[in-house]
Amino acid sequence: MRYIPALVLLIWALCALGGPFLPLEPNAVDLPRILAAPGVESWLGHDELGRPVWERVVVGARTSFVVSVLVVAIALAFGTVVGTLSAWSGGLWDHLTVRVIDIFLAFPGILLAIALSGVLGPGEKNVIIALSVVGWVGFARLARAQTLTLKHREHVRAAMALGSGTWRILARHLIPLLAAPLIVEATFAVAGAVIAEAGLSFLGLGVQPPAASWGSMLRDGTRYLLVAPHLVLAPGAAILAVVLAVNLLGDRLRDRLDVKTRK
Amino acid sequence: MIHFFLSRLLSAAIAIAGVSCLVFLLIHIVPGDPVEVMLGESAPAADRAALRQSMGLDRPLQQQLGHYLTGLLRLDLGQSLHSRRPILELLRERIPATVVLGLAALAVALSIALPLGILAALKQGSRWDMGAMAFSMLGVSVPNFVLGPVLIMVFAVWLGWFPVSGTGGSGALVLPALTLGTALAAILSRMVRSTLLEVLGEDYIRTARAKGLGEAAVVLRHALQNAALPVVTIVGLQLGTLLGGAVITEIVFAWPGIGQLTVEAIQRRDYPVLQGCILVISVAYVLVNTATDLAYALLDPRIRLGDGQ
Numbered sequence: 001m002r003y004i005p006a007l008v009l010l011i012w013a014l015c016a017l018g019g020p021f022l023p024l025e026p027n028a029v030d031l032p033r034i035l036a037a038p039g040v041e042s043w044l045g046h047d048e049l050g051r052p053v054w055e056r057v058v059v060g061a062r063t064s065f066v067v068s069v070l071v072v073a074i075a076l077a078f079g080t081v082v083g084t085l086s087a088w089s090g091g092l093w094d095h096l097t098v099r100v101i102d103i104f105l106a107f108p109g110i111l112l113a114i115a116l117s118g119v120l121g122p123g124e125k126n127v128i129i130a131l132s133v134v135g136w137v138g139f140a141r142l143a144r145a146q147t148l149t150l151k152h153r154e155h156v157r158a159a160m161a162l163g164s165g166t167w168r169i170l171a172r173h174l175i176p177l178l179a180a181p182l183i184v185e186a187t188f189a190v191a192g193a194v195i196a197e198a199g200l201s202f203l204g205l206g207v208q209p210p211a212a213s214w215g216s217m218l219r220d221g222t223r224y225l226l227v228a229p230h231l232v233l234a235p236g237a238a239i240l241a242v243v244l245a246v247n248l249l250g251d252r253l254r255d256r257l258d259v260k261t262r263k
Numbered sequence: 264m265i266h267f268f269l270s271r272l273l274s275a276a277i278a279i280a281g282v283s284c285l286v287f288l289l290i291h292i293v294p295g296d297p298v299e300v301m302l303g304e305s306a307p308a309a310d311r312a313a314l315r316q317s318m319g320l321d322r323p324l325q326q327q328l329g330h331y332l333t334g335l336l337r338l339d340l341g342q343s344l345h346s347r348r349p350i351l352e353l354l355r356e357r358i359p360a361t362v363v364l365g366l367a368a369l370a371v372a373l374s375i376a377l378p379l380g381i382l383a384a385l386k387q388g389s390r391w392d393m394g395a396m397a398f399s400m401l402g403v404s405v406p407n408f409v410l411g412p413v414l415i416m417v418f419a420v421w422l423g424w425f426p427v428s429g430t431g432g433s434g435a436l437v438l439p440a441l442t443l444g445t446a447l448a449a450i451l452s453r454m455v456r457s458t459l460l461e462v463l464g465e466d467y468i469r470t471a472r473a474k475g476l477g478e479a480a481v482v483l484r485h486a487l488q489n490a491a492l493p494v495v496t497i498v499g500l501q502l503g504t505l506l507g508g509a510v511i512t513e514i515v516f517a518w519p520g521i522g523q524l525t526v527e528a529i530q531r532r533d534y535p536v537l538q539g540c541i542l543v544i545s546v547a548y549v550l551v552n553t554a555t556d557l558a559y560a561l562l563d564p565r566i567r568l569g570d571g572q
Contacts (some may be wrong), residue, residue, distance in 0.1 A: 031479075102274070103281030106552075108507030108543045111525075115541045117530035119293050195406045199511055201525055202408045215408070222412045222515070224426075226420050236409040244404040 003225055003251075006247035015058045016065030026059040027051060027210045035228040045230045047222065053234050056212040060235060063206070063213040067128055068193035073133040076186050079139025084170050084178065086140070087147035093237065097140070104137040113196055118207045122209050127200050142185055146178045180257040187250035191243045198239050214239050267560055275553040281543045287331045289541070290534045291324070295381065298495060301344055301532045314344070318535070320476060339543070343537040350539040358543070361509055361520030362541025364443060367436050369498070372451055379448075387460060395452055396446030402449025407508050411442040428517040439516040443508055447501050451464035454497045456489040465489075492563055499555025503548040 030050040038045040044054035086097035104112070116130035150156065151174070159169050200206045201215025209216070214235040221231030290297050299306075315321050318328050318341075334341065340350035383395035397553050418438060419427040426435045462468065463486055471485045510522030517523070521540050528536035 010346065073490070099277065100280070102278055103285060106278040106282050106549045107285075107541070108503040108548055110504075110507040111510060111541060111544055114507075114510060114529070115289060115537060116292075118525075118537060119289055119534065121294065156527060191404070199406060199408060202511065205527075205529070218408055222415075225412060225416050228461065229416055232409075232412045232416065239409055240405055244400065247400060247404050253506060 003043070005245035006249040008241050009249065012061055012065060012242050012245075015061035015193055017062075019059055019062045022060060024055040025052070026055040026212050028055075032043045035224060035231075037228070038230050044234045047217070048224055048228070048232055052195035053230060054219075056217060057234050057238050059121070060212040060214040060217060061242075063124065063201075063211070064138070064194050064197055064239075067124060067131070067197040068190050070128050071135055071193045071197075072186050072189045074128070075135030075189065076139050076182065078132070079141075080143045080175065080178070080182060082136065083140035083143025083145075084147045084174055085166075086202065087144040088151060088166065088170060088174070094144075098142070101137050101144075104134070105141075107134075107194075109134045110196055110199060113200065114203065114205065117200055122205050122208055124211075127197055127206050128199070131196050135189060135193070135197075138189065139182065139185060142181060143178055146181060147174055149179065150174055150177055184250060184257060187246060187253055190217040191246040192248065194243055194246070198235075264523055264560070268557060271556050271560075275549055278549050279546055279566055282549065283335055283542065284334060286538050286542045286545070289538055291446060293434040293534070297534065299563060301534060310317060328481040335542075340539045343536045345531045345533045345536070350536055353545055354521065354539055357519060357521045359525045360518060361506075361513070361522065362394050363436065364439055364513070364520060365502070365505055366441075366443035366508060367440035368447065368509075368538075369502075372447035373498075374449035375444070376451035376455055380452040381459060381482075381487070383452065384459035384463065392456075395456065399453045402445050405445070407442045407446065407512050408515055410445060411438070411512060414438045414442055415515075428515075435516075439512055441519055442515065443505060443512045444460045446508065447498075447505055450501060451494065451497060452560065455490065455494055458493045459486060461488045462486045483534060495562070496555060496559055497552055499558075502551045502555075506548055 023063065028051060030052070032050070033046040034043070034050040035048055036042065036046040036050075042052050042054060044052070047053055047056070072258060079125045082097060084096045098186065113130045114136045116133060117126050120126040120129060156169060156173050159173050164172075185242075197206060198213065198215030198218070201213040202219045204216070206215055211258040218232055220238075221228070221235070224231050298311050298318075298320060298357075302311060302314060319327050322330075338351060340354070341424050342348065343350055343353060346353070379395045380397065383392040386392055415427055415438060418424050422435070425438050428435075468481060468485055471481045509520065510525055512518065513520045513522035514526055521544060525537060525540040525544075528534070528540060
């Protein structure tokens with residue numbers, strides 16, 4: 001039981017990174033098998049164009065993995081730098097940053113992402129841009145709040161007294177101490193990004209056909225609920241498994257690293 | 264106290280101003296020429312020039328912003344490119360459906376989360392507790408575009424209890440409200456449990472028990488009242504997530520609210536309408552958050568009677 005979440009994530013990563021090397025034909029049309037139910041020969045059945053659902057789920061893992069990992073990496077890096085710098089330098093710069101953060105937080109996150117990718121146009125790159133623009137704020141706020149409490153610690157003042165520069169203090173003395181809460185936040189952010197990518201694809205704003213994404217598979221599948229429920233259940237189960245695994249892992253990390261500051 | 268109120272209102276006003284500016288800028292991040300994107304490449308030059316002029320896109324940016332903001336002050340959000348109707352009118356038609364859906368989802372969330380969270384806290388470590396926490400974990404992990412179709416499949420297609428989509432009759436509200444409310448219910452039940460556990464560990468609870476009060480009186484009169492405040496705050500803060508989630512839920516159930524209008528506007532490249540939708544939802548979010556903060560201050564005697572902050 002303990003290792004199931006890690007196992008799910010391992011399979012997710014393997015599908016994503018190894019998928020291109022597997023002999024899969026996610027776009028192969030098999031006309032006699034249109035909407036075929038899961039069975040012995042193809043164990044997740046076929047979709048409305050006769051494409052194999054199993055192979056599309058495997059390929060869809062790549063979209064969700066690449067998008068969510070990139071988004072969280074970009075948001076984490078940018079947010080951490082902005083947040084720590086802001087708290088460190090204080091004054092007008094800090095004041096401005098807080099205002100910008102407040103304005104971004106005044107939008108419900110997914111709504112801003114929908115608007116941005118709606119305006120930028122569909123496609124994987126634009127989804128990554130839209131979700132990163134929305135995502136950095138949480139990290140910036142967390143990093144700023146943590147830095148504010150840390151910057152008066154003795155080791156930081158000692159480093160200043162020894163003449164260390166701003167960047168050196170940030171990199172060597174502040175960010176390592178921020179790492180625990182940020183890692184926990186990043187874990188939950190991965191779950192959020194998986195949901196957001198699938199959500200945007202569900203609305204038709206993500207990867208474009210014929211490329212496969214769990215969100216767009218769900219959207220296409222909802223039209224055939226009566227005759228082919230597996231079209232919704234297969235990608236739905238994949239999303240649920242990954243998000244659940246990430247969340248469980250995040251909870252465990254939070255307990256392990258004893259992070260209490262999460263809001 | 265007054266100081267707190269004023270400063271809270273001021274920062275809400277600043278947030279709304281910022282939101283308006285960001286929404287205005289939205290149309291300027293369209294890759295290429297927004298007029299060309301909206302009308303299509305084959306549109307005659309005269310039409311393009313006319314649209315450019317009517318939207319003011321031929322003027323300098325700061326003039327456009329000024330024009331947009333003064334329009335907002337007069338509640339003039341511009342005109343839809345698609346239907347040629349005032350955007351305010353379109354929004355007015357759609358807002359009631361979203362409000363109904365949001366309130367129903369909130370009701371669903373509260374009626375699941377309160378009993379579940381209280382039960383879990385009172386019987387900490389029991390099967391009830393584990394069940395409640397499992398529900399909470401599952402609830403935050405299942406996105407509404409997965410839950411919605413599954414609910415439709417089970418309760419509308421197989422069992423036939425509720426309509427598949429649309430707004431006909433009160434039964435039509437059940438599945439969308441469940442879909443939208445489940446995530447909130449999951450977060451809230453966790454929150455109710457942890458705050459109640461915290462409160463139950465306080466000295467005054469021990470005192471109440473020591474003076475011989477029954478368990479029901481201890482929980483109802485002493486614990487729940489004090490656990491209510493943080494829960495109210497979470498409800499307020501999560502309402503924004505609820506509004507965002509409403510967009511997808513409305514699409515799943517063909518629910519004719521603001522969310523559906525948002526997605527329609529994107530599909531039709533009707534950017535002025537998109538701006539209007541984003542603005543309305545975000546302003547509603549800011550107002551709800553501010554109201555929550557103020558309500559918290561009014562309810563909490565430490566803030567109400569204390570020295571202001």
